[in-house]
Amino acid sequence: MTLPFFFLEFMTGLASAASLFLLAVGLSLIFGALGIVNFAHGSFFALGAYFLFALTHGDASGFWHYLLLAVAASLVVGAVVERVFIRRVLNRAEHYQILLTYALLLIIEDVSKICFGADYKSIGMPKGFEMPVFVLGIPFPSYYLGLVGLAAATALLLWLFLHRTRYGTLVRAVTQDREMLEALGVNVPLLFTVIFAVGIGLAGFGGAVSLPLQSISTGVAVDAVISAFIVVVVGGLGSLWGTLLAAILIGEIQAFGALVLPEFSIVFAYVLMAAVLLFRPWGLLGRPPTVRT
Amino acid sequence: MNRTFNRYFGLMLLVVVAAELVLAQQPPIKIGELNVLSGSFAAYGKSGRQGAQLAIDEINASGGLLGRKLELIQVDDQAKPDVGVQEAKRLILDEKVNFLVGIDSSSVALAVAPLTNEYKTPLVVMHGATPALTEQCNPYVFRTSNNARMDANAAADLAAKLPYKRWANIGPDYEYGHSSWNDFIARLKEKRPDVEVVGEQWPKGGESNYTPYITALVQQRPEAVFSALWAGDLVTFVRQSNAFGFFKQIKLFVDPIGAALESIGPLGKEAPLGELFSTRYWFLQSQSPTNKKFVDAYHSKWGEWPSYNAEEHYAGVQMLAAAVRKANSLDADAIKKAFEADAGLTYEAPEGKKWMRPADHQVFEALVWGYTTPSNDYPFVVLKDITMIPESDTVYPTKCK
Numbered sequence: 001m002t003l004p005f006f007f008l009e010f011m012t013g014l015a016s017a018a019s020l021f022l023l024a025v026g027l028s029l030i031f032g033a034l035g036i037v038n039f040a041h042g043s044f045f046a047l048g049a050y051f052l053f054a055l056t057h058g059d060a061s062g063f064w065h066y067l068l069l070a071v072a073a074s075l076v077v078g079a080v081v082e083r084v085f086i087r088r089v090l091n092r093a094e095h096y097q098i099l100l101t102y103a104l105l106l107i108i109e110d111v112s113k114i115c116f117g118a119d120y121k122s123i124g125m126p127k128g129f130e131m132p133v134f135v136l137g138i139p140f141p142s143y144y145l146g147l148v149g150l151a152a153a154t155a156l157l158l159w160l161f162l163h164r165t166r167y168g169t170l171v172r173a174v175t176q177d178r179e180m181l182e183a184l185g186v187n188v189p190l191l192f193t194v195i196f197a198v199g200i201g202l203a204g205f206g207g208a209v210s211l212p213l214q215s216i217s218t219g220v221a222v223d224a225v226i227s228a229f230i231v232v233v234v235g236g237l238g239s240l241w242g243t244l245l246a247a248i249l250i251g252e253i254q255a256f257g258a259l260v261l262p263e264f265s266i267v268f269a270y271v272l273m274a275a276v277l278l279f280r281p282w283g284l285l286g287r288p289p290t291v292r293t
Numbered sequence: 294m295n296r297t298f299n300r301y302f303g304l305m306l307l308v309v310v311a312a313e314l315v316l317a318q319q320p321p322i323k324i325g326e327l328n329v330l331s332g333s334f335a336a337y338g339k340s341g342r343q344g345a346q347l348a349i350d351e352i353n354a355s356g357g358l359l360g361r362k363l364e365l366i367q368v369d370d371q372a373k374p375d376v377g378v379q380e381a382k383r384l385i386l387d388e389k390v391n392f393l394v395g396i397d398s399s400s401v402a403l404a405v406a407p408l409t410n411e412y413k414t415p416l417v418v419m420h421g422a423t424p425a426l427t428e429q430c431n432p433y434v435f436r437t438s439n440n441a442r443m444d445a446n447a448a449a450d451l452a453a454k455l456p457y458k459r460w461a462n463i464g465p466d467y468e469y470g471h472s473s474w475n476d477f478i479a480r481l482k483e484k485r486p487d488v489e490v491v492g493e494q495w496p497k498g499g500e501s502n503y504t505p506y507i508t509a510l511v512q513q514r515p516e517a518v519f520s521a522l523w524a525g526d527l528v529t530f531v532r533q534s535n536a537f538g539f540f541k542q543i544k545l546f547v548d549p550i551g552a553a554l555e556s557i558g559p560l561g562k563e564a565p566l567g568e569l570f571s572t573r574y575w576f577l578q579s580q581s582p583t584n585k586k587f588v589d590a591y592h593s594k595w596g597e598w599p600s601y602n603a604e605e606h607y608a609g610v611q612m613l614a615a616a617v618r619k620a621n622s623l624d625a626d627a628i629k630k631a632f633e634a635d636a637g638l639t640y641e642a643p644e645g646k647k648w649m650r651p652a653d654h655q656v657f658e659a660l661v662w663g664y665t666t667p668s669n670d671y672p673f674v675v676l677k678d679i680t681m682i683p684e685s686d687t688v689y690p691t692k693c694k
Contacts, residue, residue: 016502122525122559139537141537214502
């Protein structure tokens with residue numbers, strides 16, 4: 001393989017990594033703070049894409065301003081779901097939480113079938129990104145570069161929010177000691193709603209900006225949540241940079257894997273996950289548990 | 294004068310009411326239609342139903358079949374063979390359908406075909422195109438649409454006349470994709486021994502991300518690419534390819550069902566131009582009164598132009614009705630005889646003559662190929678520089694007797 005093509009594959013891998021990161025980072029954030037394993041996370045990724053498709057009617061020229069609306073809608077859905085459903089199982093045993101989020105996955109799947117139809121949705125490249133750019137003499141989708149930029153900016157903003165703002169400090173604190181925070185007079189239920197909504201908003205954002213990369217139809221939610229879990233498990237649950245690293249690893253593994261063994265490219269991601277689970281069960285950048293609960 | 298008119302009118306009314314009563318007393322003839330109604334191929338299920346329904350409405354309006362009304366029951370086979378078999382069994386056993394029709398996916402068609410022997414319920418396939426289906430010489434399986442071998446052979450004949458030597462394939466990784474490419478490249482190599490295959494890409498049917506396949510194709514540097522991608526798969530592939538400027542890097546893209554309205558419709562201005570596409574029926578091609586009447590009726594009923602799947606389902610139901618009339622019975626063996634008798638049933642469809650070969654129950658018909666070009670009259674690309682492949686050129690040998 002020549003250098004330009006190596007670069008082409010590498011950038012393609014980065015573009016899918018960008019999509020994977022946006023999908024998985026919300027899952028990681030929600031688990032870190034609320035301790036909820038959200039099986040419905042892929043459904044919110046799909047919902048974001050459905051919202052965008054419905055708003056644009058499949059015409060990519062209105063992509064950017066409808067993107068904001070789609071993300072706003074996802075935030076609202078996230079907040080409502082947390083208030084109505086998630087809140088009730090926060091202090092219950094884990095299997096209640098899993099049953100609830102799995103039920104949500106099924107319900108959202110059927111509701112979106114009714115609302116948006118069972119056919120596939122796809123959209124062209126967004127305004128301003130219709131033409132390829134030439135990288136080392138080879139055409140490359142400009143939108144893929146845009147997507148990588150969006151994901152990088154999101155990662156940076158999230159880090160700044162978590163580590164440089166007071167509210168971000170509270171988010172990190174609540175992952176450590178919920179009771180102490182409540183004792184200090186912090187409105188923890190509201191904090192949970194905000195975190196859950198932001199996590200879902202990120203998933204919706206990921207789904208919406210991924211629509212030009214991949215068409216969606218029924219079943220996308222399950223595929224998405226599986227990918228999200230692989231990324232989070234490999235990176236380490238609750239770790240922002242771990243999620244980013246794992247997304248890049250898996251994106252690249254799939255891009256280059258498709259060249260070597262096209263039919264089995266999906267297997268490589270599972271192999272990586274199995275290896276991580278065997279040798280570093282807490283994930284690449286996750287913290288090893290001090291006390292098992 | 295007025296009184297005479299009233300008398301005639303009253304008499305006519307009486308006849309119509311009496312006919313309605315007779316029709317109402319007879320149980321309807323039930324037709325079970327299997328289509329894909331979800332996922333990448335869902336648009337085909339919709340057009341298939343609309344075409345079949347139009348035929349059924351026309352038949353019912355003119356008195357039904359054998360004095361009975363027709364009733365259509367459509368189910369979603371999800372393009373999955375196991376779901377198709379399960380739904381077909383349900384249609385036969387619970388809904389007590391007299392016929393099974395439709396079927397978009399070749400894999401589903403192959404899986405459902407054996408049921409026709411088990412339950413003696415005739416199956417009329419109107420879309421699923423693998424040649425293997427009619428090579429099974431199944432007594433109660435009929436295909437009223439042309440198959441993929443006829444399309445692929447025509448594509449190879451056209452491609453043989455072009456200067457391109459480096460060919461690649463990207464097709465859906467199931468029966469239809471593989472049989473199309475195998476037939477195409479075998480025939481092309483026969484006619485042009487200098488042709489070289491530089492690569493084959495096999496994304497799964499319903500693939501959502503074609504990027505790895507596109508980058509692989511780019512690296513193989515083909516001059517021309519053959520593809521049996523269809524429906525949503527083709528739409529998604531074209532959009533992602535456009536992002537790579539892929540169609541500018543190759544000289545020709547060939548797709549036997551690329552000009553289906555279910556694909557070029559959603560693509561609109563994003564459709565690649567100057568590519569060699571076919572479609573099993575092109576609504577602008579035939580200037581016959583039959584076609585004009587069909588296009589007008591379809592457009593006024595459904596508010597869209599008839600795609601090939603719509604026309605094939607319309608024509609398939611009409612052709613089945615012709616066989617039922619000829620047999621004057623719903624019995625599977627009588628239907629088989631009616632299709633086979635007199636050197637095979639022929640039917641004048643909107644697209645032209647359909648002839649069913651008695652030996653293998655495969656319909657042969659003329660094919661239309663052309664190059665995509667923008668249109669001022671329609672919001673999608675249309676075909677120009679059209680080549681018609683006559684029915685006689687589509688016939689290939691069969692081992693069925």
